Amino acid sequence: MKKIIVFMIFGLLMACGADQPAIPDSLPDRYVSLETEQGRLYRNHIQPVLDKRCIVCHGCYDAPCQANLTSAQGIDRGANKQVIYNGTRLTADPLTRLFEDAHSLREWREKNFYPLLNEDPEKDPLQGSLVYQMLKLKSNNPLDTIVEHNERLSTELFDFSLNPENICPDIDQFEEYAESHPHWGMPYGLPSLEQSELKLLEDWLQMGAPLAGLPGLDAIYLDQISIWEAFLNGSTAKQRLVARYIYEHLFLGHLYFDDLETNNNKIQAYFKIVRSRTPPGEPISIISTRRPYDDPKVDRVFYRLQRVTSSIVAKSHLPYALDNKRLQRFKALFFETPYSVKKLPEYNPELASNPFETFTDIPANIRYRFMLEHAKFTINGFIKGAVCRGQVALNVINDHFWVFFVNPDQEVLAGIDRFLNKHSKQLKIPPERESNASIISHWTEYSDLQATYLKEKSARLNELLEERNSGFNLDWVWDGDGHNLNAALTVFRHFDSATVVEGLVGQSPKTAWLIDYPILERIHYLLVAGYDVYGNVGHQFSTRLYMDFLRMESEFNFLALLPGETRTALREHWYRGAKDRVKQYVYGHAQLSVEPEIAYPDDQPAQQYLYDQLQQKLSKVLSNRYELHSDPVPEQHRRILQKLHGFQGASASILPEMGLLTVVDQHHQSRVYTILRNSAHTHITSLLFEQNNRVPDEDYVTVLPGFVGAYPDALWQVESGSLQDFVMQASRLKNEDDYDQLMNKYGIRRSHTQFWQFSDRLHEDFQLSDPVEYGSLDYNRLENR
Structure with a gap:
C-alpha cells in the first residue's frame, strides 16, 4: 500500500x-x-x-x-x-x-x-x-x-x-x-x-477553416423523437421515476431508430438521452453534471433525444436500437405490473449513488429484467465508458471469461425486494464519496459492508434451499427466454481495453461469472454511472478495489453450481499466489451448505462438464458469429486458422494482445480475422505490477472472424495462398527476432508506404461487415515491433 x-x-x-x-x-x-x-x-x-x-x-x-x-x-x-x-x-x-x-x-x-x-x-x-x-x-x-x-x-x-x-x-x-x-x-x-x-x-x-453542422433530419426522424420524448416525459410520479431509471442506465448509449435505418452500410443518425431544462418542442438546454444522478438543480428534469454530431469511434461506441417493439416492451415492463410511487427520491449523493434505495419503488425484478434484456449493452458500459482506458481500471478482470446471468424467474427470488430493502445500506458503493475520496480512510467501511452482505446473502440462500430441499441447478441460469442473445456473453481483455461479444466464444475459459441483479446494478453504478474519469486517485483506487469484490462474488455464484470439492480446488487455482485474506474475503464470508442438483460424471472434469451443459441449455440463443465454423468463413481459411486458434504456451505470449489479419483472395476480395492473445495470470488481485503475476506458459490464442476490439496492436495482410505460411510462422515464434521476421513478411507497420491505403480498406471492411458496431479504430496502441 x-x-x-x-x-x-x-x-x-x-x-x-x-x-x-x-x-x-x-x-x-x-x-x-x-x-x-x-x-x-x-x-x-x-x-x-x-x-x-x-x-x-x-x-x-x-x-x-x-x-x-x-x-x-x-x-x-x-x-x-x-x-x-x-x-x-x-x-x-x-x-x-x-x-x-x-x-x-x-x-x-x-x-x-x-x-x-x-x-x-x-x-x-x-x-x-x-x-x-x-x-x-x-x-x-x-x-x-x-x-x-x-x-x-x-x-x-x-x-x-x-x-x-x-x-x-x-x-x-x-x-x-x-x-x-x-x-x-x-x-x-x-x-x-x-x-x-x-x-x-x-x-x-x-480560407479561415469554415465549419458547418450536420444536415437536418427528415421528418420521419423527428416523429420518432417526439414519440420517445413523450414516453420519457410523462407527468406522474411513476412515469418520472421510470424515466430517471432509464436515463441513468442508457445515458452513454448511441441510440438509433432501427426501423428507419434502411441503408445497410451505415447508420444515418445516432442520438443520446440527455437531461434538459426545457421540455420537448423547445431547444435542448443540457443540464451538465459530473454524474447522471447528480442534482440537476431544477424543479423538473426533461429527458430529451439529442443528435450525436461527432464521428463515431469504435472504442466509445455503444449502439442501442430504439423501435416500436422496444417501446412496447418498456411500457409493458414498467407499467403493467402494479406498484405505486408516492414520492420522487432526492438527488443527494448518498441516496442517488445507491440504486437499491433510489429506485426501491420499482420492483427489483423489473429493474433486473430491464438491464438483463440488453445485458451486452449493460456490461459494455464499463468496457467502453470512460473507465475503459487504463490498465488499472481493467486489470480487475481476466483476459477471457464467459458471463451468465441468474434466472429472473426463479421462484426463490420472489422475496428479493424485501431482502434488498433490508440490506440496501450494505450495498453502498464508493461513488457516494464523489470525486475527491480519501485513498484508504473509507475503505474499511465498504469492506465491512460487503462482508456483512455476503454473510446475509449466503444465509438466506441456504435457508431457501433447505426449505425446498433442493440445491442449485441449471434452472438458476437465465436461458434468454429462448430467444435473447444476451443470455451468454464473452469478455476479452486486451491489457488496457476490452471487448464484449454475444455467445460463448473461444476456448473454455479459466473462469466464468454468474451475475445476479445486485451485482449487475452495482457494476453499473460503480463503473459507469458513478465513475468519474476526472476524479482523484482515491476515487479511482476505491473503485478498482470494490470491483474486486464484484468479480469474486460473480465467480462465487458460478462456483455454486459445482460440487463442493471442485469449488475449493478451482478457487485455489484461480487465486494462486494471492494472499489468504484475499481468497477468504468472498469465499470465507459466503458459504453454501447445499450441494448442487447436477449429476456430475466421474470421468470428466466438473468445470468442463458444466460448460458443456450450459452450452446445451443455451443452444437456442448462442450466437456463432465469432466462431471459425460459422458459415461465412471459407473452409480453407477455417482449416488453416484452426491450427492457430487454441495455440498455447510461451510462444503465444510473443504475439500482441490484439491483431487484425486481412486475408486477400485471388479476386482481391478480403476477409478480416481478429487474433487475440489471452494473457494468463496466477491471480488478478494486484492493483499494480500485474506483470509479476503473469504465467506466459499458459497464454493461448483465440482467432475470430471479424473485428473484436478497437485498439489493434498489430496489422497483418496475407494473400490467401500464403495463409498457411503465416499461421506456421505465428505458431513457431520463439523470440522477438522471429516476430520481427513475421512482421517483415506480413506486417503493416507504422512505416509501411501503403499504410493509409490499407487502413482505408480495413475500415471499409469493418463498416460493410458490421455497420451497427462500426466506428473508427484507434491506432494509439500500434506496436513498434
Whole structure:
C-alpha cells in the first residue's frame, strides 16, 4: 500500500502545467451554413479526411492533448495540456467534456483550451494554425527519410509507450517543439497524408477553416423523437421515476431508430438521452453534471433525444436500437405490473449513488429484467465508458471469461425486494464519496459492508434451499427466454481495453461469472454511472478495489453450481499466489451448505462438464458469429486458422494482445480475422505490477472472424495462398527476432508506404461487415515491433 501511494504522489509531483495566455477580446466565428460552398466543403471533404487520418488517434478522452477532431466543435475547441487519464491527482480535475461542459469558444478558452486553428487576425491563416504547422512538420520530415519501408521506427526518436511524455505546444511554442522533435509532426509516428489531402486541408485553412453542422433530419426522424420524448416525459410520479431509471442506465448509449435505418452500410443518425431544462418542442438546454444522478438543480428534469454530431469511434461506441417493439416492451415492463410511487427520491449523493434505495419503488425484478434484456449493452458500459482506458481500471478482470446471468424467474427470488430493502445500506458503493475520496480512510467501511452482505446473502440462500430441499441447478441460469442473445456473453481483455461479444466464444475459459441483479446494478453504478474519469486517485483506487469484490462474488455464484470439492480446488487455482485474506474475503464470508442438483460424471472434469451443459441449455440463443465454423468463413481459411486458434504456451505470449489479419483472395476480395492473445495470470488481485503475476506458459490464442476490439496492436495482410505460411510462422515464434521476421513478411507497420491505403480498406471492411458496431479504430496502441 505504501508503495502505491508513493508512486501516485510521485506522478503528481512530476506533472506540470503552463501559463494560460490572455484570451483576446474577439474570437472568430467559423460556422457557416451547410448550404454554402464553404459549408459543403467542410462537411463533404474536410471532416472525412480528418475521420480517415486524424481521429484514429484524436477521437475521445484519451486523445493526445485532448485534441478531439471528431466534430466541428472539437476542432474549434482546440487542445489542452491537462491529462485526463491521470492516476496520480489528489483532487478531482475540472470537467472538460465536449458538448457538455462548455458551449462557446470563449468558455473553452476560459477552461485553458488553446486553438488549433488561427485566431490572430494579424497572422497569415496558415502560419497561425497549429494544425497546419503539425502537418507541414511531418511533410518536411516524412518517415521514409529516416526508415526503410515497413521497418521499425527508432525508439530514440519516437515514444510509443502507453503513457508517453505529454508535450502539447501551442502555436507560440511550436518553433521550439519543431526544433526539439523534428519528426513529431502529424500524424505522429505514421506516414504523411497524401499530397491531395494536404492541399485540400491547406486550402481550407487558408480560407479561415469554415465549419458547418450536420444536415437536418427528415421528418420521419423527428416523429420518432417526439414519440420517445413523450414516453420519457410523462407527468406522474411513476412515469418520472421510470424515466430517471432509464436515463441513468442508457445515458452513454448511441441510440438509433432501427426501423428507419434502411441503408445497410451505415447508420444515418445516432442520438443520446440527455437531461434538459426545457421540455420537448423547445431547444435542448443540457443540464451538465459530473454524474447522471447528480442534482440537476431544477424543479423538473426533461429527458430529451439529442443528435450525436461527432464521428463515431469504435472504442466509445455503444449502439442501442430504439423501435416500436422496444417501446412496447418498456411500457409493458414498467407499467403493467402494479406498484405505486408516492414520492420522487432526492438527488443527494448518498441516496442517488445507491440504486437499491433510489429506485426501491420499482420492483427489483423489473429493474433486473430491464438491464438483463440488453445485458451486452449493460456490461459494455464499463468496457467502453470512460473507465475503459487504463490498465488499472481493467486489470480487475481476466483476459477471457464467459458471463451468465441468474434466472429472473426463479421462484426463490420472489422475496428479493424485501431482502434488498433490508440490506440496501450494505450495498453502498464508493461513488457516494464523489470525486475527491480519501485513498484508504473509507475503505474499511465498504469492506465491512460487503462482508456483512455476503454473510446475509449466503444465509438466506441456504435457508431457501433447505426449505425446498433442493440445491442449485441449471434452472438458476437465465436461458434468454429462448430467444435473447444476451443470455451468454464473452469478455476479452486486451491489457488496457476490452471487448464484449454475444455467445460463448473461444476456448473454455479459466473462469466464468454468474451475475445476479445486485451485482449487475452495482457494476453499473460503480463503473459507469458513478465513475468519474476526472476524479482523484482515491476515487479511482476505491473503485478498482470494490470491483474486486464484484468479480469474486460473480465467480462465487458460478462456483455454486459445482460440487463442493471442485469449488475449493478451482478457487485455489484461480487465486494462486494471492494472499489468504484475499481468497477468504468472498469465499470465507459466503458459504453454501447445499450441494448442487447436477449429476456430475466421474470421468470428466466438473468445470468442463458444466460448460458443456450450459452450452446445451443455451443452444437456442448462442450466437456463432465469432466462431471459425460459422458459415461465412471459407473452409480453407477455417482449416488453416484452426491450427492457430487454441495455440498455447510461451510462444503465444510473443504475439500482441490484439491483431487484425486481412486475408486477400485471388479476386482481391478480403476477409478480416481478429487474433487475440489471452494473457494468463496466477491471480488478478494486484492493483499494480500485474506483470509479476503473469504465467506466459499458459497464454493461448483465440482467432475470430471479424473485428473484436478497437485498439489493434498489430496489422497483418496475407494473400490467401500464403495463409498457411503465416499461421506456421505465428505458431513457431520463439523470440522477438522471429516476430520481427513475421512482421517483415506480413506486417503493416507504422512505416509501411501503403499504410493509409490499407487502413482505408480495413475500415471499409469493418463498416460493410458490421455497420451497427462500426466506428473508427484507434491506432494509439500500434506496436513498434
